[in-house]
Amino acid sequence: MSETLERRAGRPAKNVLNRELILATAITVLNRTGPEDFTMAALAKELGVKTPALYHHVGGKNDILAGMRQFVTAGIDYEVFKSLPWDEATIAWARSYRAAFAAHPYAISLLATVPVTGAHPTLVMYEEVSQGFRAAGWPEGKIVSAIVALENFILGSALDAVAPPDMMDPGDFAGEVPGYTQALRAGESTEPRMSRADQAFELGLAALVAGLAGLK
Known part of the structure; x- marks a missing residue:
């Protein structure tokens, strides 16, 4: 489609x-x-x-929003939960989720407060992800909270992905914040082939998945 x-x-x-x-x-x-x-x-x-x-x-508008949600989320790969270990599947799912919304960042604020009722493809995704969590031993009461925690991070990272490259640059105030400026430059040289946003996403995702794994 x-x-x-x-x-x-x-x-x-x-x-x-x-x-x-x-x-x-x-x-x-x-x-x-x-x-x-x-x-x-x-x-x-x-x-x-x-x-x-x-x-x-x-x-009506809600019907259009449901259709738009289906379009935006079409590229999210949730089938990975059927074939990969939980942590690997979660990372792959999160990467595809971020990419889908980074391509349409305005959809984030528009769809974030719209209930998923009627958005069948989105509900199918949640079903597969929930089953993946369940198969990995997650207690029922923590599954949805863990998914929402991941989504909150993913959607914020999608917005960061389309932010200006100099978003964190102190500019003329670099001399007044030397510690921060040094850390910023060090990060740029650590992974020169990755954007700042990608570095932050991968670091945060790894930490989040590792932290969630300890809560199972």
């Missing part, structure tokens, strides 16, 4: 309005305008139709 959506994303000239086209255009509008300006009216304008025309193909 994602390849088709990407091919058809954009302003349609004479396309027949349908659900797939609406969702593809919704992604385009979100990526361009951000969540604050993402409205049904803005989507209809992009499609060249009146807002009521959308409701012949979608159930």
